[in-house]
Amino acid sequence: MEEVPKHKENSTEELILKAAKLVFSRKGMAGARMQEIADEAGINKALLHYYFRSKENLFNAVFYDLLGNIQKKFLGILNSEMDLFSKIRNFFTGYTDFLQENSFLPGFIINELNQDPEKMINHFRDAGIKPPPKLILQIKEEVQKGNIIQIDPMQLLMNMLSLAIFPVLAAPLLKGILEAKEGDFDQLMEKRKRELPEWFINSIMKK
């Protein structure tokens, strides 16, 4: 008797998607090799074409899946009913965790963005990813109430994204340049996760 067969866990299709996610994220669309994906999945190259007609197709399947994750994790928080400050705290900690588990993702997106901007923008549009209206509104309100400094909501959003995403994006390089021992950099990032939200909130409070 088998374990409860949840969904189609460990089906060949799932194996392929998992392997493809890994390889595409390491190498990008142009650099990835179908053979490498097949090897990673422990199956034959021809099977990739059996399940997904072409490389392009497989790529899109992987990418669509990843965007869904962003949509849920990221916009979920920012569009919630939470008050602004809790929201900022939740964003930084939640997003940092998410990015550490998917540290390939930002590089992957930037990579493909350079290759074919239109395609990437359309993917994002299709996934319904856009500046969260609820957050924008809250910022405007808090500015008007005089609780935070005069700041353009878009600039504030860009600052949040920059501070959260860039360090993950540049992590391998920063590790190398700082000549940090393996653990040191991870520790730096842990410290960052704790201190960044409070510093950031403080930075938009009135003196």
Add this chain to the structure above:
Amino acid sequence: MEEVPKHKENSTEELILKAAKLVFSRKGMAGARMQEIADEAGINKALLHYYFRSKENLFNAVFYDLLGNIQKKFLGILNSEMDLFSKIRNFFTGYTDFLQENSFLPGFIINELNQDPEKMINHFRDAGIKPPPKLILQIKEEVQKGNIIQIDPMQLLMNMLSLAIFPVLAAPLLKGILEAKEGDFDQLMEKRKRELPEWFINSIMKK
């Protein structure tokens, strides 16, 4: 009679380097095509191999040149004798200008960083790029003097880099998602250039 023939301006070699810089930065190492570089330079593909033995070679030549620019523009400011606050102001405005003129550069680096982290780190090491000691020292001093808040110099540096580089990196996507008309986004970035330094300096001042 010709114009004063400055250096080897417009020599075939210069034409190739210029074209290669363009194509490599758009497509990355894996995505770039020697044919495309040749077309861009208005010469034949075989000439590329005549001047630079291989694609790998050409790539390294281009990249070495680009790192030199970073070294001069970026570390020049941060290692100077300027006081901390002037330095921060200069960094944001100067670096933003530099990145706008070389908007491909961050994506290029992130791209190659994902393909082959070790190679990229070595390139940076060879170019002598590392956290600027003078800046680190200044931050420590100002913290000790009680002029700015208690903050780890590395975190401060990471914040500066994040805020300056990420928006350029993600610009095409942000443009698309914000559904900004062409001029709108540029205006947003202009505004950013003016407001970011003051906001950032304010964020590290004691209340």
Add this chain to the structure above:
DNA sequence: GTCTATAGCCAGATAGAC
């Protein structure tokens, strides 16, 4: 130095047996 033509390789895709 610059070109045309082509060799040689590699990766995506397909045919067809099981």
Add this chain to the structure above:
DNA sequence: GTCTATCTGGCTATAGAC
């Protein structure tokens, strides 16, 4: 569904004429 074997196209690199 899964495999082996193979086709096909495209890209780097080279040979060789001018």
